[in-house]
Every structure is written in C-alpha cells, then in structure tokens.
Amino acid sequence: MSTLDPAIAARLKRSADGLVPAVVQQHGTGEVLMLGWMDDEALARTLTSGRATYWSRSRQEYWVKGETSGNRQWVRGVRLDCDGDALLVTVEQEGPACHTGDRTCFDADVLLAEGADG
C-alpha cells in the first residue's frame, strides 16, 4: 500500500513492472545526472522527504540516493510528463551522481559525439 496521493497515482502510467522512469536533472545547470526508476511509494517518499528515492531493479529494494555513498540528492522540483509515463526530478546533487565517480551517469559512453559548432 503506497502513501502516494491518489490524485497523482491516478495519472501515472506505469510499465509492466509497475515503474516509471525518473530523469534526474541538476537544478540551475540543466545537466542530466542519471535516470532512476520509481514506483508509487518511491515517488511518494521523494515528494515528502526531500531526498530522491528510487526503486532498484537489480536489488529489488528502495534506495535513497547517497544513503551509502554520501552523494545525496536534495529534491527541488518534480514534474510529470504529458502522458504520465515519465518524471523529471530536479535536485541539488552533492558530489558525483554516478557510482563510477563521474559527475553524471552519461559522461563515459559517447555513441555519437556532439559537434562543437553549436
């Protein structure tokens, strides 16, 4: 039983495993830090605790970002997209967002490099 506001829960469109992808963006700079997954309860905790909270698909448990590493995410804003199947969470990121030590989880693996002309 989730503690999520029923009016929000009614707007969520979850994938088959009950999750919604959450894009995590640094407040102010616009950097995309990572993508996490939330079920209703993780979203409820994120909205009320001020700490970004996800569902770990690999460990099958909730995780409060930074609880172990200290690289905490303080929630600034949360938005739901037009068809209810994605979240945008803006945060103040302490330290690197990626477990590899990189600033973001998208730093290392470039499939197509942006040109410098724009």
Place this chain on the structure above:
Amino acid sequence: MSTLDPAIAARLKRSADGLVPAVVQQHGTGEVLMLGWMDDEALARTLTSGRATYWSRSRQEYWVKGETSGNRQWVRGVRLDCDGDALLVTVEQEGPACHTGDRTCFDADVLLAEGADG
C-alpha cells in the same frame, strides 16, 4: 534484425519489452524536452539518420519525431549511461517538443514546485 552496431547492442540493457528509455535534451539550453523509448533499430536509425526515432509503445510502430507535426528533432549527440539502461539524446528541437503544443512534455503537470531561491 536490427542494423545496430553489435558492439553497442552488446552494452544495452533493455527492459522486458526490449526497450530503453531515451531522455531528450535541447542542445545548448539543457532543457529536458521529453522521454521516448528506443529498441535497437530505433537507436540505429537515430545514430545514422540524424533524426530522432523512437518506438511508440501505444501505436507499436517506429516514429520519426516531427514526421507528421513538423516539430522535428535533429540529433546532435547520443550517450549511453553507466549501466547501459538509459540513453541521453541531445537535439535541436524545431517548434514545441510536446504534442500539446508546450515547449516540453514536462511543462504542464508540476507535482512539486521548485522554489525561486536557487
């Protein structure tokens, strides 16, 4: 049979339906415009055609963003995250990204409003 580079395909971690979420960001401004879904073939087309291409879960078909609406996305860069389960696509967005006419798909439904103090 997808035309995706096997070296990239080997790094992708797909959800049960064979898809990977793609965060779409405006080049330069950092705005998060939308979240789409890609299978291997959609990613291959995105990387080679220069036009952002997704798999529509509702219509069960490929869609080239802007093909109907004219609100095209010109691909600038593509990155894969540290564990291979999310893509970050930077684009030049023509017109609004959202089918509602909003600039982004995250403009309308604010679950938690950002303060103005930071």
